[in-house]
Amino acid sequence: MVDTAERVPSATPAAPAAPSVPEPGPAGASPRIDVEALGRQLLGAWAEARLASRELSARPEMQKQEGLSVADHRKRVFGQLKLLVEHGQVHRAFPKSLGGGEDNGGNIAAFEELVAADPSLQIKSGVQWGLFGAAVLHLGTEQHHKKYLPAIMSLEVPGAFAMTETGHGSDVASVGTTATYDPETQEFVIDTPFRGAWKDYLGNAAIDATAAVVFAQLITKGVNHGVHAFYVPIRDANGDFLPGIGGEDDGQKGGLNGIDNGRLHFTGVRVPRTDLLNRYGDVAEDGTYTSPIESPGRRFFTMLGTLVQGRVSLDGSAVIASRIGLAIAITYADQRRQFTAGSPTDEEVILDYQRHQRRLLPRLATTYAAGFAHEVFLRKFDDVFSGKADTDADRQDLETIAAALKPLSTWHALDTLQEAREACGGAGFLTENRITSLRQDLDIWVTFEGDNNVLLQLVAKRLLTDYSRKFAKADAGALARYVVTQAAGKAYHGTGLRSVAQTVRDFGSTARSVNWLQEPATQRELLTDRVETMIATAAGRLRPASKLGKKAAADLFNSQQNDLIEAARAHGELLQWEAFTDALEQAPDEGTKQVLTWLRDLFGFGLIEKHLAWYLMNGRLSPQRAQAVSAYIDRLLTRIRPHAVDLVDAFGYGPELIRAKIASGAEAERQAEARDYYAERRAAGTLPTPEKSHKSR
Amino acid sequence: MVDTAERVPSATPAAPAAPSVPEPGPAGASPRIDVEALGRQLLGAWAEARLASRELSARPEMQKQEGLSVADHRKRVFGQLKLLVEHGQVHRAFPKSLGGGEDNGGNIAAFEELVAADPSLQIKSGVQWGLFGAAVLHLGTEQHHKKYLPAIMSLEVPGAFAMTETGHGSDVASVGTTATYDPETQEFVIDTPFRGAWKDYLGNAAIDATAAVVFAQLITKGVNHGVHAFYVPIRDANGDFLPGIGGEDDGQKGGLNGIDNGRLHFTGVRVPRTDLLNRYGDVAEDGTYTSPIESPGRRFFTMLGTLVQGRVSLDGSAVIASRIGLAIAITYADQRRQFTAGSPTDEEVILDYQRHQRRLLPRLATTYAAGFAHEVFLRKFDDVFSGKADTDADRQDLETIAAALKPLSTWHALDTLQEAREACGGAGFLTENRITSLRQDLDIWVTFEGDNNVLLQLVAKRLLTDYSRKFAKADAGALARYVVTQAAGKAYHGTGLRSVAQTVRDFGSTARSVNWLQEPATQRELLTDRVETMIATAAGRLRPASKLGKKAAADLFNSQQNDLIEAARAHGELLQWEAFTDALEQAPDEGTKQVLTWLRDLFGFGLIEKHLAWYLMNGRLSPQRAQAVSAYIDRLLTRIRPHAVDLVDAFGYGPELIRAKIASGAEAERQAEARDYYAERRAAGTLPTPEKSHKSR
Missing domain, CATH: 1.10.540.10 (Acyl-CoA dehydrogenase/oxidase, N-terminal domain)
Known part of the structure; x- marks a missing residue:
């Protein structure tokens, strides 16, 4: 890093010129963020x-x-x-x-x-x-x-949520635990008949839980009615397992070690008929099964759907963890100095390095996007659970949003915390600076409450289903109309796709305005088009499946699995972008709005840059326009950089919640002390002169 | 994941056809890997x-x-x-x-x-x-x-390596610790004059070290001769600090907690003149400084260069950690079953899912590439340090290779261990399954022995320097000649660039052969061209720097920093690809060679896919060819999948080194037990029938 200037080659042939890119925002404007109002x-x-x-x-x-x-x-x-x-x-x-x-x-x-x-x-x-x-x-x-x-x-009865088994995590419908109704005694008999059917990874199970809600296949009169939940006491007042129940401690984990995760197994454990949690299915004294929901599949998904709040809250707390990580890394990067680049004596603040900006600021933009998306998601959740808007369709939409956003925000949190750790160097590795501890605890966020890859596949299936419903009886021309029609719906309604306002196929040639890059319509069109086209493409490839046997159809589906999961991710990214864009309207003042708009642009163009190959291969962007995307991002970084500290301060986490020594001002103090030391000695003429450099290297 | 077949849309409009892609390798061939020979x-x-x-x-x-x-x-x-x-x-x-x-x-x-x-x-x-x-x-x-x-x-004297300071990690040349020669007593006086100059993050320093090698600015006769190393006792036999020395414990860390990292500070600590480690610089009794290396800059880099083995060994052990993580995740994925896709009763092995293959197999390919590259690197290191090939140029090449490979392999290890963790689900989070523990310990690998981003910038500067030397007095036409000339050199010689054999500018149109994708020349040309073009482009943009002042030149360099680091990464990737390709010649037999060739192709085309936007924007690939790249990768995945377990077995780590319960065969036992349970009951007619599905959902 030393001697950057003198190592620059001096006589090189002409290189391709950088693409011509408009300046972000009004020229000369120097907006300010109202940190407190943005915080609100x-x-x-x-x-x-x-x-x-x-x-x-x-x-x-x-x-x-x-x-x-x-x-x-x-x-x-x-x-x-x-x-x-x-x-x-x-x-x-x-x-x-x-x-x-x-x-x-x-x-x-x-x-x-x-x-x-x-x-x-x-x-x-x-x-x-x-x-x-x-x-x-x-x-x-x-x-x-x-x-x-x-x-x-009151916590008088601590309990476990005994759903997952060693053998079945993602595929809950196939759990091995059974609850067989015995009309003689009017009891259910709970069994985990093989090792894979043991309940596993359950918080509270290793030590504290005295009861559990156990999910098991409900069997009565020789018929399996699928997974239902039962209230089952598991330990007595001394903390010993009740008869027929045993367990193991899951032991140490990669994080979250304040929780006593463990395994439970059941052998002939009897619970009264009335301890079936019977809102969606009941068994009469004689063993007759009834349910308000006829289809076993729909019943199962309805039951699981009532537990969507786990995904809601992980989405939100993943955003908070990202905010804390960035608050630490950006506060530090704004104070820490390393290498003299542009001055003989003063070292550069590391957040002034382009690479450091590239590492932290796009993640800051994504954190804002994920936060705004979460707020929309949480309102939707509240609407459904308060009964304000609680149709079947609302619940299905809510689940699709949950399945789209939770994976994105939890992966983002891990990625952001890791980059924050690395951006703080050795200091980032010390537990006193918090980041490693937070990342270790959040690691499992991407797995529990629905494995991220499995959730995204659910989203993809929902998108495919919606797509196929629209075209079940349509001809090929319908696709084109679908893509070009402006839908009445808003994001977060239906599958959340706000359809594009102009003909996508003509997009590359029609969007010729000089300020093309600054138009939010550009970003919306590019992002929406990609989701729609990916789903349409996969649907087309899956078309022969209806004529195939189960195995061949499954193989065909499997051949599209990766693309489908990527389409679902693109859908989630679009939801985040729409939420960010909507939130701009709520910005407290023009200055704040200007900076947030740059940040939204950084998020949007960051997504487009990430998927640039797709846009090029599919003719949505010319190579020239594509080059302008990255160059525009570089401009945005320099625009946003002066506001980076305000943007993390607005998260509202003070030192009592950040709890990281390097973000406490200690670094700035150290820098000042060193600078004073050298300045004083320089002034007094006591600083040793450097050995004369021969510049031979 | 349930009901994949029945949810497939049945009547969709025609989708774009998948690109036509050749089958990898000889048709019908079913090669076998000689696991033991490959292991050797x-x-x-x-x-x-x-x-x-x-x-x-x-x-x-x-x-x-x-x-x-x-x-x-x-x-x-x-x-x-x-x-x-x-x-x-x-x-x-x-x-x-x-x-x-x-x-x-x-x-x-x-x-x-x-x-x-x-x-x-x-x-x-x-x-x-x-x-x-x-x-x-x-x-x-x-x-x-x-x-x-x-x-x-003998470990009689445990010691610390006191180079890094709280205030200076990457920029070692600027450390604040001073060693001032006092001719009166013929001693050096060691001082850490401000908090930022404290030595920090030093292994052994918190407890065990009784001595240290301390790096300090050597000052004699009022001149600072730059950083030199001194042997300094720090603790007495009771473990108490010697006079003038103090320290702190760095405390708990994100990993590596078996090491007592700590801080040291020195106030007027006197060591004899002869305890200057004086191979590259000495001070006579009267205070006269001498050195066999005239340039202070070159002297500093030579001294640091002797310590390159740290980077060598981190590169190698990062590869080993990746191997262990993949051995666990792939062994498990080959046994673990979840969801019935293609059968009414049998669940799929999760490694048969396309997404799971996409998650693990490309990382397996990269691990092989990194391993082969490390072997070449280690031989180069041995040649230099044994004196077999120890010119200045050899040492500089070795350092450039170290700075290119260590970042790639250490980042790869963290990425691979994380993906392995996630691919094992909740089981991956249990400490008994090892992955989280290994990842936590390796986290700091990307920072110590040279921060990865800083190392890659060093590589970029070396590439720029070589480039500018070639063109210092050349005209623009020289660039074109440079790019099209076949260099005599081999990879790992000079900057490691093996120049392309044909005109790059014509590449997109001339490479028309049907088996284009299968030709290693295709991969080499694409990968090499990218490094050369990126460096040439950056050099062109930096050209005005020689006419600018220090500050403006630094700003210009900073505007290219991200691209330069990406160019350096591309250079490292090319080194890995070349090493993998060379290693194919050493494959023990044709079957093994065939599978390794697919794996090399997966690595090569994986790199091209990752950077596809660049190839499209720069006209190196047509959109059609670009689409074929991803489709070809999908084919390679299905070809390699049957060999995945052999490929991790060849790493040669038995259960005594893998030490993960889920990779011990326990999962296969559990699966068999569950399968037997259902099969027996099905045969006996005692399995409850499922409730009739109305398929209303």
């Missing part, structure tokens, strides 16, 4: 719940204590759960009749913010109230609510 | 040292014990270092006169394999013998060797 916008609809949760998360007794043994960390977190109860922080979503708040959005918002305290505390509370308790609430009926919820809410 | 090839030139080190790594007492406290892990690792001494495993590189082996290649090979035991043990031994000891060996002279090396070799 970012807090969203449930600001109060978020602020209350942050206040709690800022208390030392609620925070992760690093370096504890697994056993001690587990004890500490269990104690913290009791504090949550004492502070009344966990009952927001439960029925008012039981002392709850029936506030679904606020409940999730408050929960999400707990990630800043300790992800183990957060996820363990999620197991207790968001999975175990929520299963009783949503899959049970009044009798179960009265009988079980009070003790769950 | 992979062991490379220092097979014996590797096998001895693996044997040691397989002993339980040498292996990482998970769940230890930081304090206990440190103690265990220090004990393991003593075992290494007892087993005679650490003296290979030291002088024969002192009981060493003077075997540089074998020393590195043995060291690399220790990563399988415990990365903390490995890196701590690297600090002791590869940094502290090697600095005395390479920067000191005979007197220092005799006086200090025996106690270093």
